[in-house]
Amino acid sequence: MPTTSGPRTTSQRKKKSSKKSPGLDVSVKRRFQTRLLKWYEKHGRDLPWRKTSDPYHILVSEVMLQQTQVERVIPKYHEFLDRYPSFEELADAAVSDVKKTWYPLGYNIRPERLHSIACETMERYGGRLPSDAEELLSFKGIGRYTAGAIRSFAFNEDAPILDTNVIRVLHRVFMAKGDPKTQKAKLWQLSEALIPSGKGYDFNQAIMDFGAICCTARNPSCRQCTMKSFCKTYPFDQK
DNA sequence: CTCCCGGTAC
DNA sequence: GTACCGGGAG
Structure with a gap:
Protein backbone atom coordinates (compact mmCIF):
# COMPACT_ATOMS: atom_id res chain seq x y z
CA MET A 1 0.00 0.00 0.00
CA PRO A 2 1.46 3.37 -1.00
CA THR A 3 1.70 5.82 1.85
CA THR A 4 2.47 8.87 -0.22
CA SER A 5 -0.23 10.99 -1.76
CA GLY A 6 -0.56 11.01 -5.49
CA PRO A 7 -2.96 12.09 -8.22
CA ARG A 8 -5.55 9.71 -6.77
CA THR A 9 -5.94 11.92 -3.72
CA THR A 10 -7.27 14.80 -5.75
CA SER A 11 -10.08 12.84 -7.34
CA GLN A 12 -11.05 11.34 -3.98
CA ARG A 13 -11.14 14.74 -2.31
CA LYS A 14 -13.82 15.93 -4.71
CA LYS A 15 -16.29 13.56 -3.15
CA LYS A 16 -17.86 14.97 -0.02
CA SER A 17 -19.51 11.78 1.02
CA SER A 18 -19.12 8.08 0.64
CA LYS A 19 -21.71 5.40 0.02
CA LYS A 20 -21.05 4.14 3.51
CA LEU A 47 -14.05 5.39 35.49
CA PRO A 48 -13.01 2.09 37.14
CA TRP A 49 -13.64 -0.03 34.04
CA ARG A 50 -11.21 2.15 32.12
CA LYS A 51 -8.36 0.92 34.32
CA THR A 52 -8.70 -2.72 33.24
CA SER A 53 -8.24 -4.70 30.05
CA ASP A 54 -9.89 -7.83 31.47
CA PRO A 55 -12.79 -8.71 29.15
CA TYR A 56 -14.72 -10.14 32.10
CA HIS A 57 -14.51 -6.86 33.99
CA ILE A 58 -15.53 -4.95 30.88
CA LEU A 59 -18.49 -7.29 30.38
CA VAL A 60 -19.69 -6.86 33.97
CA SER A 61 -19.47 -3.08 33.68
CA GLU A 62 -21.30 -2.98 30.35
CA VAL A 63 -24.16 -5.21 31.48
CA MET A 64 -24.54 -3.06 34.60
CA LEU A 65 -24.46 0.10 32.49
CA GLN A 66 -27.13 -1.15 30.09
CA GLN A 67 -29.94 0.52 31.99
CA THR A 68 -28.28 2.01 35.02
CA GLN A 69 -26.52 5.31 35.62
CA VAL A 70 -22.76 5.41 36.09
CA GLU A 71 -22.97 6.73 39.66
CA ARG A 72 -25.05 3.75 40.80
CA VAL A 73 -22.94 1.24 38.91
CA ILE A 74 -19.53 2.21 40.35
CA PRO A 75 -19.93 0.82 43.91
CA LYS A 76 -21.77 -2.28 42.69
CA TYR A 77 -19.10 -2.94 40.07
CA HIS A 78 -16.46 -3.19 42.81
CA GLU A 79 -18.66 -5.26 45.09
CA PHE A 80 -19.59 -7.68 42.31
CA LEU A 81 -15.99 -8.21 41.19
CA ASP A 82 -14.81 -8.68 44.77
CA ARG A 83 -17.29 -11.52 45.12
CA TYR A 84 -16.95 -12.92 41.60
CA PRO A 85 -13.44 -12.06 40.37
CA SER A 86 -13.56 -14.13 37.19
CA PHE A 87 -15.81 -16.04 34.79
CA GLU A 88 -14.98 -19.21 36.68
CA GLU A 89 -16.16 -17.94 40.06
CA LEU A 90 -19.28 -16.40 38.58
CA ALA A 91 -20.11 -19.60 36.68
CA ASP A 92 -19.68 -21.65 39.86
CA ALA A 93 -21.95 -19.37 41.90
CA ALA A 94 -25.64 -19.98 42.52
CA VAL A 95 -27.86 -17.73 40.39
CA SER A 96 -29.83 -16.76 43.52
CA ASP A 97 -26.65 -15.44 45.14
CA VAL A 98 -25.68 -13.56 41.99
CA LYS A 99 -29.09 -11.89 42.00
CA LYS A 100 -28.67 -10.92 45.65
CA THR A 101 -25.31 -9.36 44.91
CA TRP A 102 -26.90 -7.51 42.00
CA TYR A 103 -29.62 -5.92 44.13
CA PRO A 104 -30.75 -3.13 43.92
CA LEU A 105 -29.60 -2.31 40.39
CA GLY A 106 -32.89 -3.43 38.88
CA TYR A 107 -33.76 -5.27 35.67
CA ASN A 108 -32.97 -8.50 37.47
CA ILE A 109 -32.90 -10.61 34.35
CA ARG A 110 -29.45 -9.11 33.81
CA PRO A 111 -27.63 -11.03 36.58
CA GLU A 112 -29.23 -14.25 35.32
CA ARG A 113 -28.00 -13.55 31.84
CA LEU A 114 -24.57 -12.51 33.08
CA HIS A 115 -24.32 -15.80 34.95
CA SER A 116 -25.34 -17.75 31.87
CA ILE A 117 -22.75 -15.89 29.80
CA ALA A 118 -20.13 -16.91 32.38
CA CYS A 119 -21.22 -20.56 32.23
CA GLU A 120 -21.21 -20.61 28.46
CA THR A 121 -17.85 -18.85 28.30
CA MET A 122 -16.37 -21.52 30.59
CA GLU A 123 -17.98 -24.44 28.76
CA ARG A 124 -17.72 -23.40 25.15
CA TYR A 125 -14.88 -20.91 25.03
CA GLY A 126 -12.46 -22.22 27.66
CA GLY A 127 -13.09 -19.26 29.94
CA ARG A 128 -12.16 -16.67 27.32
CA LEU A 129 -14.82 -14.32 26.02
CA PRO A 130 -14.92 -14.32 22.21
CA SER A 131 -14.25 -11.07 20.36
CA ASP A 132 -16.23 -11.99 17.27
CA ALA A 133 -19.41 -9.96 16.82
CA GLU A 134 -21.61 -12.88 15.79
CA GLU A 135 -20.47 -14.99 18.71
CA LEU A 136 -20.98 -12.16 21.18
CA LEU A 137 -24.47 -11.52 19.82
CA SER A 138 -25.35 -15.18 20.30
CA PHE A 139 -25.28 -14.73 24.09
CA LYS A 140 -28.57 -13.85 25.75
CA GLY A 141 -28.00 -10.45 27.28
CA ILE A 142 -25.52 -9.15 24.70
CA GLY A 143 -27.16 -7.03 22.03
CA ARG A 144 -25.70 -4.84 19.36
CA TYR A 145 -24.56 -2.05 21.69
CA THR A 146 -22.90 -4.33 24.24
CA ALA A 147 -21.20 -6.37 21.51
CA GLY A 148 -19.67 -3.18 20.10
CA ALA A 149 -18.68 -2.01 23.55
CA ILE A 150 -16.93 -5.29 24.33
CA ARG A 151 -15.18 -5.41 20.97
CA SER A 152 -13.87 -1.86 21.29
CA PHE A 153 -13.23 -1.70 25.06
CA ALA A 154 -12.00 -5.23 25.73
CA PHE A 155 -10.39 -6.10 22.41
CA ASN A 156 -9.40 -2.73 20.97
CA GLU A 157 -11.33 -3.23 17.77
CA ASP A 158 -12.77 -0.34 15.77
C1' DC B 1 -47.74 11.51 43.54
C1' DT B 2 -47.30 10.72 38.11
C1' DC B 3 -44.71 10.45 34.29
C1' DC B 4 -40.27 9.56 31.63
C1' DC B 5 -36.01 7.23 30.69
C1' DG B 6 -33.24 2.99 28.94
C1' DG B 7 -30.59 -2.14 26.09
C1' DT B 8 -32.33 -6.54 25.35
C1' DA B 9 -35.43 -10.35 24.32
C1' DC B 10 -39.60 -11.47 22.72
C1' DG C 1 -44.42 -2.83 19.53
C1' DT C 2 -43.91 -4.24 25.07
C1' DA C 3 -41.96 -5.80 29.69
C1' DC C 4 -38.38 -5.46 32.70
C1' DC C 5 -36.74 -2.11 37.45
C1' DG C 6 -35.15 1.51 39.62
C1' DG C 7 -33.95 6.70 39.82
C1' DG C 8 -34.92 11.36 38.85
C1' DA C 9 -37.71 15.30 37.28
C1' DG C 10 -41.88 17.82 37.63
Whole structure:
Protein backbone atom coordinates (compact mmCIF):
# COMPACT_ATOMS: atom_id res chain seq x y z
CA MET A 1 0.00 0.00 0.00
CA PRO A 2 1.46 3.37 -1.00
CA THR A 3 1.70 5.82 1.85
CA THR A 4 2.47 8.87 -0.22
CA SER A 5 -0.23 10.99 -1.76
CA GLY A 6 -0.56 11.01 -5.49
CA PRO A 7 -2.96 12.09 -8.22
CA ARG A 8 -5.55 9.71 -6.77
CA THR A 9 -5.94 11.92 -3.72
CA THR A 10 -7.27 14.80 -5.75
CA SER A 11 -10.08 12.84 -7.34
CA GLN A 12 -11.05 11.34 -3.98
CA ARG A 13 -11.14 14.74 -2.31
CA LYS A 14 -13.82 15.93 -4.71
CA LYS A 15 -16.29 13.56 -3.15
CA LYS A 16 -17.86 14.97 -0.02
CA SER A 17 -19.51 11.78 1.02
CA SER A 18 -19.12 8.08 0.64
CA LYS A 19 -21.71 5.40 0.02
CA LYS A 20 -21.05 4.14 3.51
CA SER A 21 -22.10 7.39 5.11
CA PRO A 22 -23.98 9.67 2.74
CA GLY A 23 -23.76 13.33 3.58
CA LEU A 24 -20.73 13.05 5.83
CA ASP A 25 -18.40 15.88 4.87
CA VAL A 26 -14.80 14.69 5.10
CA SER A 27 -13.58 17.89 6.69
CA VAL A 28 -16.35 17.89 9.28
CA LYS A 29 -15.59 14.25 10.01
CA ARG A 30 -11.92 14.99 10.56
CA ARG A 31 -12.63 17.98 12.79
CA PHE A 32 -15.15 16.01 14.84
CA GLN A 33 -12.64 13.21 15.40
CA THR A 34 -9.78 15.51 16.35
CA ARG A 35 -11.82 17.73 18.63
CA LEU A 36 -13.57 14.85 20.34
CA LEU A 37 -10.31 13.10 21.20
CA LYS A 38 -8.78 16.39 22.35
CA TRP A 39 -11.85 17.11 24.49
CA TYR A 40 -11.63 13.62 25.98
CA GLU A 41 -7.99 14.12 26.99
CA LYS A 42 -9.04 17.10 29.06
CA HIS A 43 -12.53 16.21 30.26
CA GLY A 44 -12.75 12.41 30.12
CA ARG A 45 -14.00 10.72 33.27
CA ASP A 46 -11.78 8.45 35.31
CA LEU A 47 -14.05 5.39 35.49
CA PRO A 48 -13.01 2.09 37.14
CA TRP A 49 -13.64 -0.03 34.04
CA ARG A 50 -11.21 2.15 32.12
CA LYS A 51 -8.36 0.92 34.32
CA THR A 52 -8.70 -2.72 33.24
CA SER A 53 -8.24 -4.70 30.05
CA ASP A 54 -9.89 -7.83 31.47
CA PRO A 55 -12.79 -8.71 29.15
CA TYR A 56 -14.72 -10.14 32.10
CA HIS A 57 -14.51 -6.86 33.99
CA ILE A 58 -15.53 -4.95 30.88
CA LEU A 59 -18.49 -7.29 30.38
CA VAL A 60 -19.69 -6.86 33.97
CA SER A 61 -19.47 -3.08 33.68
CA GLU A 62 -21.30 -2.98 30.35
CA VAL A 63 -24.16 -5.21 31.48
CA MET A 64 -24.54 -3.06 34.60
CA LEU A 65 -24.46 0.10 32.49
CA GLN A 66 -27.13 -1.15 30.09
CA GLN A 67 -29.94 0.52 31.99
CA THR A 68 -28.28 2.01 35.02
CA GLN A 69 -26.52 5.31 35.62
CA VAL A 70 -22.76 5.41 36.09
CA GLU A 71 -22.97 6.73 39.66
CA ARG A 72 -25.05 3.75 40.80
CA VAL A 73 -22.94 1.24 38.91
CA ILE A 74 -19.53 2.21 40.35
CA PRO A 75 -19.93 0.82 43.91
CA LYS A 76 -21.77 -2.28 42.69
CA TYR A 77 -19.10 -2.94 40.07
CA HIS A 78 -16.46 -3.19 42.81
CA GLU A 79 -18.66 -5.26 45.09
CA PHE A 80 -19.59 -7.68 42.31
CA LEU A 81 -15.99 -8.21 41.19
CA ASP A 82 -14.81 -8.68 44.77
CA ARG A 83 -17.29 -11.52 45.12
CA TYR A 84 -16.95 -12.92 41.60
CA PRO A 85 -13.44 -12.06 40.37
CA SER A 86 -13.56 -14.13 37.19
CA PHE A 87 -15.81 -16.04 34.79
CA GLU A 88 -14.98 -19.21 36.68
CA GLU A 89 -16.16 -17.94 40.06
CA LEU A 90 -19.28 -16.40 38.58
CA ALA A 91 -20.11 -19.60 36.68
CA ASP A 92 -19.68 -21.65 39.86
CA ALA A 93 -21.95 -19.37 41.90
CA ALA A 94 -25.64 -19.98 42.52
CA VAL A 95 -27.86 -17.73 40.39
CA SER A 96 -29.83 -16.76 43.52
CA ASP A 97 -26.65 -15.44 45.14
CA VAL A 98 -25.68 -13.56 41.99
CA LYS A 99 -29.09 -11.89 42.00
CA LYS A 100 -28.67 -10.92 45.65
CA THR A 101 -25.31 -9.36 44.91
CA TRP A 102 -26.90 -7.51 42.00
CA TYR A 103 -29.62 -5.92 44.13
CA PRO A 104 -30.75 -3.13 43.92
CA LEU A 105 -29.60 -2.31 40.39
CA GLY A 106 -32.89 -3.43 38.88
CA TYR A 107 -33.76 -5.27 35.67
CA ASN A 108 -32.97 -8.50 37.47
CA ILE A 109 -32.90 -10.61 34.35
CA ARG A 110 -29.45 -9.11 33.81
CA PRO A 111 -27.63 -11.03 36.58
CA GLU A 112 -29.23 -14.25 35.32
CA ARG A 113 -28.00 -13.55 31.84
CA LEU A 114 -24.57 -12.51 33.08
CA HIS A 115 -24.32 -15.80 34.95
CA SER A 116 -25.34 -17.75 31.87
CA ILE A 117 -22.75 -15.89 29.80
CA ALA A 118 -20.13 -16.91 32.38
CA CYS A 119 -21.22 -20.56 32.23
CA GLU A 120 -21.21 -20.61 28.46
CA THR A 121 -17.85 -18.85 28.30
CA MET A 122 -16.37 -21.52 30.59
CA GLU A 123 -17.98 -24.44 28.76
CA ARG A 124 -17.72 -23.40 25.15
CA TYR A 125 -14.88 -20.91 25.03
CA GLY A 126 -12.46 -22.22 27.66
CA GLY A 127 -13.09 -19.26 29.94
CA ARG A 128 -12.16 -16.67 27.32
CA LEU A 129 -14.82 -14.32 26.02
CA PRO A 130 -14.92 -14.32 22.21
CA SER A 131 -14.25 -11.07 20.36
CA ASP A 132 -16.23 -11.99 17.27
CA ALA A 133 -19.41 -9.96 16.82
CA GLU A 134 -21.61 -12.88 15.79
CA GLU A 135 -20.47 -14.99 18.71
CA LEU A 136 -20.98 -12.16 21.18
CA LEU A 137 -24.47 -11.52 19.82
CA SER A 138 -25.35 -15.18 20.30
CA PHE A 139 -25.28 -14.73 24.09
CA LYS A 140 -28.57 -13.85 25.75
CA GLY A 141 -28.00 -10.45 27.28
CA ILE A 142 -25.52 -9.15 24.70
CA GLY A 143 -27.16 -7.03 22.03
CA ARG A 144 -25.70 -4.84 19.36
CA TYR A 145 -24.56 -2.05 21.69
CA THR A 146 -22.90 -4.33 24.24
CA ALA A 147 -21.20 -6.37 21.51
CA GLY A 148 -19.67 -3.18 20.10
CA ALA A 149 -18.68 -2.01 23.55
CA ILE A 150 -16.93 -5.29 24.33
CA ARG A 151 -15.18 -5.41 20.97
CA SER A 152 -13.87 -1.86 21.29
CA PHE A 153 -13.23 -1.70 25.06
CA ALA A 154 -12.00 -5.23 25.73
CA PHE A 155 -10.39 -6.10 22.41
CA ASN A 156 -9.40 -2.73 20.97
CA GLU A 157 -11.33 -3.23 17.77
CA ASP A 158 -12.77 -0.34 15.77
CA ALA A 159 -16.32 -1.53 16.39
CA PRO A 160 -19.19 0.97 16.43
CA ILE A 161 -21.49 1.52 19.39
CA LEU A 162 -24.87 3.22 19.56
CA ASP A 163 -26.49 3.97 22.87
CA THR A 164 -28.70 6.92 23.79
CA ASN A 165 -25.69 9.17 24.41
CA VAL A 166 -24.18 8.40 21.03
CA ILE A 167 -27.55 8.71 19.29
CA ARG A 168 -28.07 12.17 20.78
CA VAL A 169 -24.57 13.43 19.91
CA LEU A 170 -24.51 12.11 16.35
CA HIS A 171 -28.05 13.20 15.59
CA ARG A 172 -27.43 16.73 16.87
CA VAL A 173 -24.04 17.26 15.23
CA PHE A 174 -24.58 15.53 11.89
CA MET A 175 -28.31 15.22 11.23
CA ALA A 176 -30.43 17.62 13.30
CA LYS A 177 -33.64 16.74 11.46
CA GLY A 178 -36.16 14.02 12.08
CA ASP A 179 -36.71 11.60 14.91
CA PRO A 180 -33.46 9.89 15.97
CA LYS A 181 -35.36 6.73 16.91
CA THR A 182 -36.38 6.16 13.31
CA GLN A 183 -32.89 6.74 11.91
CA LYS A 184 -30.97 4.05 13.74
CA ALA A 185 -29.54 2.50 10.59
CA LYS A 186 -28.03 5.77 9.48
CA LEU A 187 -26.73 6.47 12.99
CA TRP A 188 -25.03 3.08 13.14
CA GLN A 189 -23.38 3.88 9.80
CA LEU A 190 -22.22 7.23 11.16
CA SER A 191 -20.91 5.67 14.37
CA GLU A 192 -18.83 3.27 12.31
CA ALA A 193 -17.66 5.79 9.72
CA LEU A 194 -16.43 8.26 12.34
CA ILE A 195 -14.06 5.96 14.23
CA PRO A 196 -10.47 6.97 13.50
CA SER A 197 -8.55 3.90 12.42
CA GLY A 198 -7.08 2.08 15.40
CA LYS A 199 -8.71 4.38 17.94
CA GLY A 200 -12.02 2.64 18.58
CA TYR A 201 -11.45 2.45 22.31
CA ASP A 202 -10.70 6.12 22.93
CA PHE A 203 -13.17 7.39 20.37
CA ASN A 204 -16.08 5.37 21.75
CA GLN A 205 -15.28 6.24 25.36
CA ALA A 206 -14.90 9.86 24.34
CA ILE A 207 -18.22 10.16 22.55
CA MET A 208 -20.07 8.66 25.50
CA ASP A 209 -18.40 11.08 27.93
CA PHE A 210 -19.13 13.92 25.58
CA GLY A 211 -22.81 12.98 25.53
CA ALA A 212 -22.90 12.57 29.30
CA ILE A 213 -21.03 15.77 30.16
CA CYS A 214 -21.37 18.32 27.34
CA CYS A 215 -24.02 17.27 24.81
CA THR A 216 -26.53 16.38 27.51
CA ALA A 217 -30.21 15.69 26.95
CA ARG A 218 -31.26 18.64 29.07
CA ASN A 219 -29.38 21.93 29.11
CA PRO A 220 -26.47 21.00 26.83
CA SER A 221 -23.39 23.22 27.08
CA CYS A 222 -23.62 24.58 23.55
CA ARG A 223 -21.92 27.90 24.30
CA GLN A 224 -18.62 26.30 25.21
CA CYS A 225 -18.94 23.26 22.96
CA THR A 226 -15.92 22.40 20.85
CA MET A 227 -18.21 21.23 18.04
CA LYS A 228 -20.35 24.35 17.75
CA SER A 229 -18.74 25.70 14.56
CA PHE A 230 -20.06 22.76 12.53
CA CYS A 231 -22.83 21.29 14.69
CA LYS A 232 -26.09 21.16 12.77
CA THR A 233 -28.08 21.81 15.92
CA TYR A 234 -26.05 24.66 17.46
CA PRO A 235 -27.24 26.53 19.40
CA PHE A 236 -29.65 24.14 21.00
CA ASP A 237 -29.89 25.78 24.40
CA GLN A 238 -31.22 29.19 25.34
CA LYS A 239 -28.93 29.84 28.28
C1' DC B 1 -47.74 11.51 43.54
C1' DT B 2 -47.30 10.72 38.11
C1' DC B 3 -44.71 10.45 34.29
C1' DC B 4 -40.27 9.56 31.63
C1' DC B 5 -36.01 7.23 30.69
C1' DG B 6 -33.24 2.99 28.94
C1' DG B 7 -30.59 -2.14 26.09
C1' DT B 8 -32.33 -6.54 25.35
C1' DA B 9 -35.43 -10.35 24.32
C1' DC B 10 -39.60 -11.47 22.72
C1' DG C 1 -44.42 -2.83 19.53
C1' DT C 2 -43.91 -4.24 25.07
C1' DA C 3 -41.96 -5.80 29.69
C1' DC C 4 -38.38 -5.46 32.70
C1' DC C 5 -36.74 -2.11 37.45
C1' DG C 6 -35.15 1.51 39.62
C1' DG C 7 -33.95 6.70 39.82
C1' DG C 8 -34.92 11.36 38.85
C1' DA C 9 -37.71 15.30 37.28
C1' DG C 10 -41.88 17.82 37.63
